[in-house]
Amino acid sequence: MTPRRPSRTSQGPQAQALANLPAGPVPTSYATARLERRDSGVLLLLDETESSWIDLRDPGHLDFEYQQQMNAVLQVLTPEPAPLRAAHLGGAGCALARAWEARRPGSTQLAVEIDAVLAQYVRQWFDLPRSPRLRIRVADAAQAAPTLRPGEWDVVVRDIFAQGQVPASCRSADFHAACVQALAPDGVYLVNMPSAPRSEAGQDLAALRQVCQGVLVVADPAHARGKRRGNLVAVACQRPWSAQEREQIERAVRRLPLPVRTWQQEDPALPRP
Numbered sequence: 001m002t003p004r005r006p007s008r009t010s011q012g013p014q015a016q017a018l019a020n021l022p023a024g025p026v027p028t029s030y031a032t033a034r035l036e037r038r039d040s041g042v043l044l045l046l047d048e049t050e051s052s053w054i055d056l057r058d059p060g061h062l063d064f065e066y067q068q069q070m071n072a073v074l075q076v077l078t079p080e081p082a083p084l085r086a087a088h089l090g091g092a093g094c095a096l097a098r099a100w101e102a103r104r105p106g107s108t109q110l111a112v113e114i115d116a117v118l119a120q121y122v123r124q125w126f127d128l129p130r131s132p133r134l135r136i137r138v139a140d141a142a143q144a145a146p147t148l149r150p151g152e153w154d155v156v157v158r159d160i161f162a163q164g165q166v167p168a169s170c171r172s173a174d175f176h177a178a179c180v181q182a183l184a185p186d187g188v189y190l191v192n193m194p195s196a197p198r199s200e201a202g203q204d205l206a207a208l209r210q211v212c213q214g215v216l217v218v219a220d221p222a223h224a225r226g227k228r229r230g231n232l233v234a235v236a237c238q239r240p241w242s243a244q245e246r247e248q249i250e251r252a253v254r255r256l257p258l259p260v261r262t263w264q265q266e267d268p269a270l271p272r273p
Contacts, residue, residue, distance in 0.1 A: 021125055028117040030162075035125070042125070044093045046118075049164060052093025054126045059102035065258055066231040067096050069218045070190045071103075072252040073235050074155060076245070077188055083107040087153045087182065089141040089170070090160035093122050094134065101129040109134045112144045142169035148182035156182055159192045166193060166204065173207040180211050180238060191234035195223040195271070201232060202271035212236040215265040216246065218253050225269050232271075235262075 021042060026033045028046075036043040040057035043050060053063035062068050078084065083106035088097055091113030100107055109129070113119045116138045128134055137144065141160050148156070156179045160170045169175065179189050189212065193204050209215055216235040223230035235249065250262045263270055 026121065028121065029115040031115065031118070033118060033121065044122075046092065047163070049161075051161075052095040054093050054095055054098070056127070059127070060099050062095065062099050064095070065256075065260075066192050066233050067099070068256050068258075069233045069253055069260060070096065070157065070192075071099070072256055073190065073218065073233075073249055074188065076248045076252050077186075078154065080104055084109070084154045085152060085184070086110070086155045086157065087148055088112065088157045088159065089145060089179070090158065091119060091122070091136055092159075093126060094128050094136070096157065096159070097134050098126070098128055101133060108132060111136045112139050112141050114138070114140050140169075142167065142175060145170075145175055145178040145182070148178065150181050151184055153182050154184055154187050155190060156180075156187070157190045157192070161194075164194065165200070171200070171204045171207060173210045176208050176236075177211040180236070183238065185238070187237065189234075189236040191236065193232050193234065194229065195219070195226060195232050196229045198226045198271040199273060202273040205232075205234065205265070205270060206273050208234055208236055209265055213239050214241040216241060216249060217263040217265070217267075217270055218249070218260055219263065220258075220260050221269075224263055224267075226271065 021035050031046040034045045041053055041055040044052040055061040062071055080103050083104050084100055086100060086107060086109045088111040091111035094111050097109045097111055111134065113136055119136045119138050158179060160166055183189060193201055195201055214237045218233040218235060220230060222228040223232060253260050253262060
């Protein structure tokens with residue numbers, strides 16, 4: 001499913017939802033949230049950093065490129081509309097969980113969000129799935145990851161940022177091992193990481209390689225090579241990726257609105273510690 005761009009009109013419930021959103025900055029437990037109304041949706045900024053895009057017209061629409069990439073990978077491994085058991089470490093606006101609920105009815109999802117006030121607000125602001133379809137647990141992801149029940153989740157997503165960087169506690173081999181242990185036998189671990197600082201991205205990937213036999217990276221070449229700052233999406237599992245899987249994932253991400261490519265874990269272009 002190719003994400004649709006937001007329309008230029010706002011009518012009915014969509015317009016009402018936009019009208020009910022706060023117009024100015026809102027303090028949360030750890031940041032200041034601000035909402036920007038854009039066409040049919042809302043951009044959530046935390047300390048002026050873009051955090052989530054919520055399309056009020058189309059819950060299945062994903063605007064952020066890294067989320068489109070994650071979804072494309074998952075579509076290869078578990079095609080829609082198959083339901084998912086998904087754990088999201090890092091919640092914010094829960095845009096990805098909301099989209100998967102729309103695309104994959106019957107999914108059961110958990111979002112772990114450290115900011116208690118933000119977790120309360122996003123329930124009020126956005127039409128998120130209700131529990132048990134989407135539970136929001138207020139906790140530090142570094143402490144919550146080891147408590148995930150082993151073998152329970154089809155996909156675990158790490159999307160954790162503090163002031164634009166991934167906390168060191170969520171980049172360790174122990175943290176990655178806890179996430180991988182929570183996966184079902186054919187589950188996939190999706191990791192969003194900034195391409196810079198390059199040494200931190202390299203340490204993150206090295207820690208991930210310690211616990212996963214199969215690691216692919218989805219990225220724009222400029223991001224992978226450190227020519228431009230952006231997102232790297234690591235796609236990991238407990239076994240090596242087959243040649244067929246690698247080829248299918250490559251084709252899927254090249255068909256995205258902004259096509260990217262895959263990189264194997266030993267590729268010298270990727271960041272190193």
